[in-house]
Amino acid sequence: MTGGSYVRLEDVARHAGVSLATASRVLQGSSHRGRPEYRAKVMASAAELGYIPNPHARALAANTSDTIGLVIHDVRDPYFALIAGGAIDVATARGQFVTMACTYRDPELEARYIANLRAQRVRAIILAGSAFVDAATSKAMTTELESYYNAGGSVVSITRHRLPGDCLVVGNRSGAADLARRLVDLGHTSFALLAGTTRLVTIRDRVAGFKKGLAESGIEVDPAFEVSGTFDHDGGLRATQQLLASGRLPTCIFASNDVMALGALTALRRAGVDVPGEVSVAGFGDVVMARDFVPTLSTVHLPLEEMGAHAMELALRDERGSSPRKVTINGEVVLRESTGPAASRRRR
Amino acid sequence: MTGGSYVRLEDVARHAGVSLATASRVLQGSSHRGRPEYRAKVMASAAELGYIPNPHARALAANTSDTIGLVIHDVRDPYFALIAGGAIDVATARGQFVTMACTYRDPELEARYIANLRAQRVRAIILAGSAFVDAATSKAMTTELESYYNAGGSVVSITRHRLPGDCLVVGNRSGAADLARRLVDLGHTSFALLAGTTRLVTIRDRVAGFKKGLAESGIEVDPAFEVSGTFDHDGGLRATQQLLASGRLPTCIFASNDVMALGALTALRRAGVDVPGEVSVAGFGDVVMARDFVPTLSTVHLPLEEMGAHAMELALRDERGSSPRKVTINGEVVLRESTGPAASRRRR
DNA sequence: CCAACGCCTGAAAGCGCTTCCCGAATCGTA
DNA sequence: TACGATTCGGGAAGCGCTTTCAGGCGTTGG
Structure with a gap:
C-alpha cells in the first residue's frame, strides 16, 4: 500500500x-x-x-469508527455462522464494517482481542457464545469490556449474562422444559441426556430446564443415562455408543445441541436401532442440517440469524440505551421425524 | 465512544x-x-x-493498516465458513484484523465493498467464491480490485481466475475426473449429474471434468440424466426427486457439491432406494457433514481450512510477490459409504 | 591529531478529517 | 429602517502517529 x-x-x-x-x-x-x-x-x-x-482520518479526528467488532466462538460452527451472517448483513446494509475474530472460548484471547477493538475505537462490540459456569475464568475479559463500555462503547452480548451493555438471552431453560413436556406427552418415561460440557452456562441451563420439564410429571433421569462428551457430532456419537454398549436404552435421547443429536442419530442408525420406532431423539438449536437429515431432527428452533441481526441493530442504535436492555429469545419446539410415541416397553 | x-x-x-x-x-x-x-x-x-x-493514527500516518479484507459468498455456507475460519486464525495469530463481508455473488456489492476496503488501506484483500462464467458481470469489481492492486495492495483470490494478484485455484476439473474414473472402476456405466447453476465457473469445471473422466472409458451421460437445480440441499433433493419421478434411475449420481449430494441422499432415502445398493452417490468438497451423514458421503476432499490459511499467509507476506503466483490445490477422492459397486442391471 | 564518515536522536512537518471559535450574513421584530 | 438574535461559513487547531531532516557524537583513516 x-x-x-x-x-x-x-x-x-x-x-x-x-x-x-x-x-x-x-x-x-x-x-x-x-x-x-x-x-x-x-x-x-x-x-x-x-x-x-479516509476512515482512519475520520476515526482519528472524531474518535469513532464505522466498524463493529464481532467476537464469536468459531465460524465453522453453524450456530455461530448463522449469527454472524445475520449480523454482518445488517452491518453491510448500514454501511458499517465488521471485524471478526474466533476466540474458541479462550478468555485470555478474548481479553486481548477486546482490548484491541477498544484501541480501534469500534462503534460496538458484539459478543456471542456462552460463558463458562466458572465466572472467574473470564475476569480479565470482563474488565476489558467494562472499560470499553465505560468509555462510551456499545456492547451487545448473546447468551452471555453479567456483561455490561445489552444482552440477548436465549430461553434455554424454558425451551428445554417445553421440549421435555412435549416428549412426555408422547409417552416417554425414560430419558437419556447427552450433555456435552457442563461447564458452559448454556448447556447447564438446557439440561436443568429439561429435567425441570420432566420433573413436572414426576419423571427423573437415571444417572446412568446422563452421558457427557464433547460438544460436537463426534461427542454425540460416542456418548450414544456408550449408551448402546451398556445394553440398556431409554425410549428417548435428548442432546443438548443439534450437532450432538445428529451424532446420536448416526450412532443409532449404525447400530440398527430404529428412530423413532425404538428410540426418539431430540436436539436443541435447529441448525440447518437438522432439517435436512434423515430422519429430520426434532429440536427447539432458535432464530439464530435473526438474533445476529437483532444484536447488530441494538449495537447500531444512535444512542446507547440509557439502561441496558435484556431481550429474551424463546425457542420453539419443532417435532419432526426423529421423535415419535414411546414404544411400549413390552413389545421390544 | x-x-x-x-x-x-x-x-x-x-x-x-x-x-x-x-x-x-x-x-x-x-x-x-x-x-x-x-x-x-x-x-x-x-x-x-x-x-x-491507535491504529487509526498509525494508518493515517503510514498509509497502511493492520487489517485484511475478506470477501466471501456467504458465511452460512460451510464451504466458506471453513475457508474463513482458516484465514481468520492465521490473521489473529499474526496480530492482524479481518474485516469480513458476504456479497452473495452480487458483483455490484462486491465492487462497492472493495472500494471501501481500498479506502481503508487494508493490507490485503482475500476474495473467495467462484465467478460467473460471464466475465462481463464482474467488470466493475475487477476494475476496483485492479486499482487497489496497482496502488500496491495485495490480492489473493480463491477459485477465481483472471483477477490481479495471487490465486489459489482448485483443481475442479482434475478432481472430478479422478472421481469419475474411480466410479467407473466400481463398474458404473450410467450416471446422473446434478449440476446446480452452470453459470458458475467452478460448477462448469466440475461437470466438464467429470464428463471427461467418463469419456476416457467411452461413457457418455444421458442428457435426460443431467438435471440442474439450486446449489443447495433443497436443489439436490428436488433434482433427485425429478429423477425418481422419471421412472428411470442411473446407477450413480454425481452432485457438483456436497450439500446437493446430501439432498440427493435424503431424497433417495425417502423414496426407499438403497444407497449404495441400488444407486451410488458422490459429491464434491468434503464439507464437514459429508463425514457425518448416514451413509457417509463419497466425495472429493478439498482442504478448505488450509486453503483459507494459505491464502492469508500469501496475503501477509512482507513483500508482495514480484510475479503473482497461482497455486493449484488438488482435491483427493474419498470413497465412503455412499458409493459401492454398480448393482448388476439384471439383478434389479 | 584532524577530517571525513556513519549512526542515532529529537524537533517538526505532515497524514486527512472533525470541530471549536469567531466574524459575517440573515432573519425577525419593534 | 434599525437593532439584537440567530444561523452559517471559514480559518485553524488538533486527533496520535510516522518519517524526514538536521545536527550531535563516536569512529575510522590519512
Whole structure:
C-alpha cells in the first residue's frame, strides 16, 4: 500500500468552491443543514470525483469508527455462522464494517482481542457464545469490556449474562422444559441426556430446564443415562455408543445441541436401532442440517440469524440505551421425524 | 465512544525519557536498532503503561493498516465458513484484523465493498467464491480490485481466475475426473449429474471434468440424466426427486457439491432406494457433514481450512510477490459409504 | 591529531478529517 | 429602517502517529 492517489475532502471542497469545513459538515450529513445550494454542490462534487472519506482520518479526528467488532466462538460452527451472517448483513446494509475474530472460548484471547477493538475505537462490540459456569475464568475479559463500555462503547452480548451493555438471552431453560413436556406427552418415561460440557452456562441451563420439564410429571433421569462428551457430532456419537454398549436404552435421547443429536442419530442408525420406532431423539438449536437429515431432527428452533441481526441493530442504535436492555429469545419446539410415541416397553 | 482515556505514544516516550520519534521507532520494531538501553526502556514503559497504539493514527500516518479484507459468498455456507475460519486464525495469530463481508455473488456489492476496503488501506484483500462464467458481470469489481492492486495492495483470490494478484485455484476439473474414473472402476456405466447453476465457473469445471473422466472409458451421460437445480440441499433433493419421478434411475449420481449430494441422499432415502445398493452417490468438497451423514458421503476432499490459511499467509507476506503466483490445490477422492459397486442391471 | 564518515536522536512537518471559535450574513421584530 | 438574535461559513487547531531532516557524537583513516 504505497502508491495510489485518493480524492481528499480538500479536493471536493475546492471543486465545489466551499471551505473544507463546510464540505465536511455537508458530507457527514447528520443534522447540519447549510445553504441548500452548497449542500447540492458539495454532494455533486463528491459524487463526480468519486470521493470516499479516509476512515482512519475520520476515526482519528472524531474518535469513532464505522466498524463493529464481532467476537464469536468459531465460524465453522453453524450456530455461530448463522449469527454472524445475520449480523454482518445488517452491518453491510448500514454501511458499517465488521471485524471478526474466533476466540474458541479462550478468555485470555478474548481479553486481548477486546482490548484491541477498544484501541480501534469500534462503534460496538458484539459478543456471542456462552460463558463458562466458572465466572472467574473470564475476569480479565470482563474488565476489558467494562472499560470499553465505560468509555462510551456499545456492547451487545448473546447468551452471555453479567456483561455490561445489552444482552440477548436465549430461553434455554424454558425451551428445554417445553421440549421435555412435549416428549412426555408422547409417552416417554425414560430419558437419556447427552450433555456435552457442563461447564458452559448454556448447556447447564438446557439440561436443568429439561429435567425441570420432566420433573413436572414426576419423571427423573437415571444417572446412568446422563452421558457427557464433547460438544460436537463426534461427542454425540460416542456418548450414544456408550449408551448402546451398556445394553440398556431409554425410549428417548435428548442432546443438548443439534450437532450432538445428529451424532446420536448416526450412532443409532449404525447400530440398527430404529428412530423413532425404538428410540426418539431430540436436539436443541435447529441448525440447518437438522432439517435436512434423515430422519429430520426434532429440536427447539432458535432464530439464530435473526438474533445476529437483532444484536447488530441494538449495537447500531444512535444512542446507547440509557439502561441496558435484556431481550429474551424463546425457542420453539419443532417435532419432526426423529421423535415419535414411546414404544411400549413390552413389545421390544 | 466519547470518553475514555488512552495511553499515547507520547506518554510512553516521556515515561521512558526519550523522544517521541525514538519511542515510535523502537515500538515499530522493524529493522531499527537504536541504543539498546533505549530500546529496553521504551519496551518496559510501553508494557508498564499498557500501551496499545491507535491504529487509526498509525494508518493515517503510514498509509497502511493492520487489517485484511475478506470477501466471501456467504458465511452460512460451510464451504466458506471453513475457508474463513482458516484465514481468520492465521490473521489473529499474526496480530492482524479481518474485516469480513458476504456479497452473495452480487458483483455490484462486491465492487462497492472493495472500494471501501481500498479506502481503508487494508493490507490485503482475500476474495473467495467462484465467478460467473460471464466475465462481463464482474467488470466493475475487477476494475476496483485492479486499482487497489496497482496502488500496491495485495490480492489473493480463491477459485477465481483472471483477477490481479495471487490465486489459489482448485483443481475442479482434475478432481472430478479422478472421481469419475474411480466410479467407473466400481463398474458404473450410467450416471446422473446434478449440476446446480452452470453459470458458475467452478460448477462448469466440475461437470466438464467429470464428463471427461467418463469419456476416457467411452461413457457418455444421458442428457435426460443431467438435471440442474439450486446449489443447495433443497436443489439436490428436488433434482433427485425429478429423477425418481422419471421412472428411470442411473446407477450413480454425481452432485457438483456436497450439500446437493446430501439432498440427493435424503431424497433417495425417502423414496426407499438403497444407497449404495441400488444407486451410488458422490459429491464434491468434503464439507464437514459429508463425514457425518448416514451413509457417509463419497466425495472429493478439498482442504478448505488450509486453503483459507494459505491464502492469508500469501496475503501477509512482507513483500508482495514480484510475479503473482497461482497455486493449484488438488482435491483427493474419498470413497465412503455412499458409493459401492454398480448393482448388476439384471439383478434389479 | 584532524577530517571525513556513519549512526542515532529529537524537533517538526505532515497524514486527512472533525470541530471549536469567531466574524459575517440573515432573519425577525419593534 | 434599525437593532439584537440567530444561523452559517471559514480559518485553524488538533486527533496520535510516522518519517524526514538536521545536527550531535563516536569512529575510522590519512
